[in-house]
Amino acid sequence: MSNDRLIRTDIPHSARIWNFWMGGKDNYDVDRAVGEASLQIDPDIATMAVQSREFLIRAVRYLAREAGIRQFLDIGTGLPTMQNTHEVAQSEAPAAKIVYVDNDPLVLTHARALLNNTTSQGVTTYIDADFHVPEQIVSDAHNILDFTQPIAVMFMGVLGHAHSYQDMLRIVRTVVDSAPSGSYLVLWDGTTESEPYVTLCAEYAKSGGVPYVPRTGDEIRAAFDGLEFVEPGFVSITEWRPEVKDVGDTRPISARGGVARKP
Template identity: 65%
Template sequence: MNHERSDLAAKIQPDVPHAARIWNYWMGGKDNFEADRAAGDAVAQVYPDIVKMAVQSRGFLVRAVSHLAGEAGISQFLDIGTGLPTMQNTHEVAQSINAAARIVYVDNDPLVLVHARALLRNTTPEGVTAYVDGDYHEPELIVSDAHNVLDFTKPIAVMFMGVLGYVEDFELMRSIVSRVMDSVPSGSYLVLWDGTATGEAVAEGSDKLAESGAVPYYLRSLDEMASCFEGLEMVEPGLAPISQWHDEAGPFIDAHGAVARKP
């Protein structure tokens, strides 16, 4: 395991801005380098709400997972594109409500893998927390690996939390989502959010991110976001700013998401 972690650490490029580390910086974390901070600051100069978006995205995760683990009775979660561990991760929220909850995290970033294997630990004796080294461009491989932990005859909450904006082609993004959702049974849920083209400042921020040398992030229209949930039953309030989903007092954020059930 130590040798494996050394190999992963060797793949980390501190001088190249990296999506997970930039996001960690915006959230107030410490797992980032100067190149990440410079890229993050460049975006924040033209779109200061990016820091608010990062914080609000964690609030959306907590509210969505709490609803699913509680009211909806979901005990299995497939969190694809996990990012760096922070406070109130999916397994911590779910297992605080259902001690037997089973969570599979998916990412293929070397820094994320190093941290996840050290920090993403079970919080209850009854629960299961596992990690899959996988790329969301290969959903069938993710599902195959997840079968080792999750029971695909029972409902699963599939989560794409702000990660599919890195997929340039929208139809490919939709295909990734639908291929995973096709693999889970009736009664499963999709939780998905991404940044949206709902203001000039957020668009300028997206341009600054690309100029910094980081992987570009492609904002979606509201119609595009809504189409990701076709054939599913939206949980109220439907597609909404992530800051206002089950929080009517939340500020407007240029990021929209929803929770929807597979009939």
């Protein structure tokens, strides 16, 4: 993987700020400053960060354990924290193949450490690509994944970086259309239901970071058009098959998503 692009430490970066909210250490002063300021605007953002990882864990575990999926394409993966996609999938299916996709130089630097943390039977690798060019992602993924067998395509809280709503749909559909019948789409994103979250995104754009555009629940749900939702459907991520111990203890948040099967 090439990693000759400069890592900017003077401009905040969403993946590093997300890492900060999740309690990670892979962030810089500028990220922590923006992260702290963001918590003043929307205290729920840290909850969203933590709950998004819990949703990933539950969704990947379901796909590997119950749906029999052995191939995962995690697009816009961000910085590694705990219980990453390959760790969850390979704990259920040691031979699972996981392809991470990102084009951030810091993410790609940390990828090298992850590549050593995989099962001997399985595959964990990274593609250096921008999700705005989904055709390249599909082409590169063909070198690793078997596109005659089902694939779980994942967009976990990243599609607000799409240039437009139509661009968001184009990106998702290009990848999903390339996958065979029996594949799954796993997707979530923050919604406009929360005024503090909308304000937070607007303020973040002023900081010099790459803008993140929140969308309505209906707009996010449209990314699943033509697919068959797994129960409980398109819901707040806290309500997607919560662990028994969490039932009744978690509240809905303005982050919605689901898991759906391609017929």
